[in-house]
Amino acid sequence: MRQGQRDWPVWDVVVRVIHWYFPLAIAFMWWSGGEGLMQWHSWVGYSLLVASLTRILWGFVGSYYARFANFLCSPRAVWHYIRGKPFTGLGHNPLGGWSSVALLLLVTSQATSGLFASDDILFEGPLAYWAGDWSATLGAWHETNWTLLRTLILIHVCAILFYKLVKKQALVQAMITGRAVDRFSSEKPVSSRWALVIAGIASAVLALVVAYAPDSPSYY
Numbered sequence: 001m002r003q004g005q006r007d008w009p010v011w012d013v014v015v016r017v018i019h020w021y022f023p024l025a026i027a028f029m030w031w032s033g034g035e036g037l038m039q040w041h042s043w044v045g046y047s048l049l050v051a052s053l054t055r056i057l058w059g060f061v062g063s064y065y066a067r068f069a070n071f072l073c074s075p076r077a078v079w080h081y082i083r084g085k086p087f088t089g090l091g092h093n094p095l096g097g098w099s100s101v102a103l104l105l106l107v108t109s110q111a112t113s114g115l116f117a118s119d120d121i122l123f124e125g126p127l128a129y130w131a132g133d134w135s136a137t138l139g140a141w142h143e144t145n146w147t148l149l150r151t152l153i154l155i156h157v158c159a160i161l162f163y164k165l166v167k168k169q170a171l172v173q174a175m176i177t178g179r180a181v182d183r184f185s186s187e188k189p190v191s192s193r194w195a196l197v198i199a200g201i202a203s204a205v206l207a208l209v210v211a212y213a214p215d216s217p218s219y220y
């Protein structure tokens with residue numbers, strides 16, 4: 001550590017908590033979607049939507065290494081990185097940065113399309129009736145998006161294993177504790193309270209949308 005620098009985490013608490021919530025909750029979504037436990041599927045799906053939206057907004061107002069502007073690079077930089085140019089930064093490398101954004105967008109799109117989906121038997125998302133004919137299209141997207149999300153998660157985990165086994169980088173440790181050897185930030189993290197405010201507003205908006213969405217007519 002250079003003199004005058006503070007040992008702040010590269011990944012702040014918000015990034016880490018949201019990150020580790022993803023594998024836990026997505027595994028649950030896979031299971032509950034397959035088993036038809038749709039009430040639980042919806043609740044955990046809402047929480048994933050709030051988590052991914054919060055992370056996306058945190059990418060504009062959060063701590064230094066959480067901000068997109070500080071880790072998204074030009075296609076040219078990504079190409080040079082793929083061709084072997086060493087990366088000396090502390091946050092996501094040029095390829096990892098874009099794959100993080102792709103993962104966040106796929107989680108958001110998965111959860112959003114679920115709001116409009118229907119299993120055509122017992123359960124429909126809160127906006128399925130309102131969406132009319134679009135419900136089938138968005139429901140089909142819920143399935144296609146799931147294939148894309150699963151594939152990208154598989155690539156993501158393989159990439160992390162590659163960095164661990166071949167490049168000997170302790171990426172997982174940094175995502176758990178926030179820092180690793182020679183990987184600490186000199187930037188003080190933004191207070192996590194702001195992330196709670198963002199999550200609170202996102203939850204309130206979602207709750208209002210779900211509460212006021214028109215219900216399909218009952219035939220009983």
Ligand code: HEM
Pocket residue numbers: 015019022023024026055066091092093096100101103104107153156157160171172173174175
């Ligand atoms: C299953 C669902 C998963 C999703 C949706 C997901 C998503 C993400 C996202 C969005 C990021 C960027 C973090 C940020 O800037 O906020 C990230 C980074 C990371 N993920 Fe995952 N992840 C998943 C599973 C895992 C698993 C199982 C592991 C452990 C093997 C893992 C290890 C990591 C690590 C180490 C990083 C940091 C990479 C770096 O240093 O640049 N992830 N992940």
Ligand code: HEM
Pocket residue numbers: 026029030033034041042043045046048049107110111112113114115116117118119120123124125126139142143146
């Ligand atoms: C990131 C969050 C989500 C994930 C990972 C996810 C994942 C899944 C999976 C794996 C299935 C089973 C697909 C299949 O068997 O082919 C499914 C089905 C379904 N999900 Fe989600 N889901 C999410 C969010 C939501 C939300 C928020 C809702 C609604 C509130 C929802 C509503 C549905 C419905 C209605 C089905 C049945 C579709 C059908 O049978 O065609 N999902 N979801």
